[in-house]
Amino acid sequence: MLVFLILLISLFVSISSNSSIPLYKSGKSKFYFVSTNLKASFLDANEICNQIGRKLVSIESDERNKKLYKLLRKNVLLGDYWTSGTNMLTSPGEFKWLSTNEDAYFPDWEVDETLKGPNRCIKIDAVEHELKWIPVSCNEKLHFICEKNRNVEWKKHVTFEHWKGAFNDPINNYYNMPNYIIYDHMIYPVFTIQLSFHEALSFCHSVGMDLVSIPSLEENDEIHNMISRLTDTQNMLFWSGGSKVIDRNTWSWVKDGTLVNLLNWLPEKATDSNKNCISLIYTKDHGLAWNAEDCTVRMNFLCSIEYAPDETDVEDYEEEKLEAQYDNDFL
Numbered sequence: 001m002l003v004f005l006i007l008l009i010s011l012f013v014s015i016s017s018n019s020s021i022p023l024y025k026s027g028k029s030k031f032y033f034v035s036t037n038l039k040a041s042f043l044d045a046n047e048i049c050n051q052i053g054r055k056l057v058s059i060e061s062d063e064r065n066k067k068l069y070k071l072l073r074k075n076v077l078l079g080d081y082w083t084s085g086t087n088m089l090t091s092p093g094e095f096k097w098l099s100t101n102e103d104a105y106f107p108d109w110e111v112d113e114t115l116k117g118p119n120r121c122i123k124i125d126a127v128e129h130e131l132k133w134i135p136v137s138c139n140e141k142l143h144f145i146c147e148k149n150r151n152v153e154w155k156k157h158v159t160f161e162h163w164k165g166a167f168n169d170p171i172n173n174y175y176n177m178p179n180y181i182i183y184d185h186m187i188y189p190v191f192t193i194q195l196s197f198h199e200a201l202s203f204c205h206s207v208g209m210d211l212v213s214i215p216s217l218e219e220n221d222e223i224h225n226m227i228s229r230l231t232d233t234q235n236m237l238f239w240s241g242g243s244k245v246i247d248r249n250t251w252s253w254v255k256d257g258t259l260v261n262l263l264n265w266l267p268e269k270a271t272d273s274n275k276n277c278i279s280l281i282y283t284k285d286h287g288l289a290w291n292a293e294d295c296t297v298r299m300n301f302l303c304s305i306e307y308a309p310d311e312t313d314v315e316d317y318e319e320e321k322l323e324a325q326y327d328n329d330f331l
Contacts, residue, residue: 024071032057032068033146034077042121043195043202045082045144046098050206054146056084058097058104059124059133068124068145069131078126082144085122085133088193088203092118095135098206099147119193181226187307188212188223190238192300197277197293200239200301201254211241212302213253214280220264223302224288239301240290242278251278255304265290 024032033054040048046056059065072078084099095104104122121138124131124145181188195203197211204211214220241254251260266281266289277295280288280302293299 024075030067031148032071034072034075034081035144035146036077036079039141039143040082041141041199042082042086042138043199043206045142046084046206047202049144049146052146054148055099056082057145057147058084058099058102060097060100060102065131069126072126072131080123080125080142082142083122083124083133085135086138087118087120087135088138088191089207092120095120095122181223182307183219183222183226185307187305188226189303189305190227190300191303194298195239195301196298197239197243197295199298201241204301204303207303209303209305210255211239212304213241213255213258215258215261217264220288224282227282227288236282237293237297237299238280238282239299240278240280241304242290243295244276245295248276264288 024034033049033052035045035048038048049056057068059068083104084097085095085104086098087093087095089098090096096102097104117135119138120135123134123136123140123142125134179190179192181190189209191200191203201211212223214223242251242260243254244251245254246252246257252258253260260278264287266286275292275294277293279291279293279297279299281291283289
């Protein structure tokens with residue numbers, strides 16, 4: 001979190017040092033902010049764009065790709081930049097624009113191992129004659145491009161309706177989603193990409209969700225039971241939204257600041273003062289056990305979002321899940 005704040009402050013200092021905000025116009029409606037003085041990881045770049053009322057750039061067509069290249073070349077801004085393309089929410093080899101929830105596809109891509117790897121994000125390389133798309137590790141530090149439409153007000157915080165629709169209708173979308181759990185009007189997508197606590201928090205926010213809060217032992221047990229049906233998760237670690245990052249003393253849920261009730265800590269729970277975030281450990285002996293962990297450790301994580309299904313949806317969901325599991329057992 002401290003690193004992100006330093007990046008954000010650096011950006012605002014860079015902007016405020018100019019007499020006007022350095023925006024570049026393309027066509028009648030697109031405005032771009034091109035970060036040339038600051039490099040960030042994919043998730044930090046996405047969060048910075050959101051904080052200044054913009055979105056990390058998406059390139060929906062070959063025409064838009066050519067226009068963006070011309071803009072960068074005209075303003076002598078050739079180089080590497082993050083886009084919002086990523087496979088964090090899809091299978092390796094398939095990419096979506098994080099800013100729009102649309103498929104990201106470029107016909108000139110060559111299908112090789114860089115496309116098939118996990119945790120890949122799309123950078124654009126504005127070289128001498130064209131704008132190339134290259135999947136690289138999302139942890140790389142690169143310059144980035146934020147965009148906004150003309151009718152979107154400056155500093156109006158970004159909303160995530162394009163992602164909320166997908167997660168609010170899991171019955172019709174789960175084949176294209178990661179593993180997830182439904183319990184008591186909540187959806188808990190289970191992500192098996194390795195991120196730090198703050199990266200996981202940023203990722204959940206990027207798709208209109210929160211890192212999971214667990215207010216009761218009953219809910220903790222239900223999540224444990226449902227995770228056991230999804231995959232081989234013995235001793236796997238997951239980030240929750242519990243932390244002491246606010247005052248380094250009090251455990252609270254980052255979603256709403258409510259205090260964490262001590263529910264299911266491991267007997268040997270870590271007491272190191274540097275371990276300020278709560279990890280969830282899937283075990284047979286202790287259920288879904290909690291432990292204090294260093295926030296920089298990379299692990300899987302659970303997001304959460306409210307969901308209001310009707311009874312028919314829930315019945316269909318359970319039946320389709322069982323059918324899918326049956327089919328997988330015989331593949």
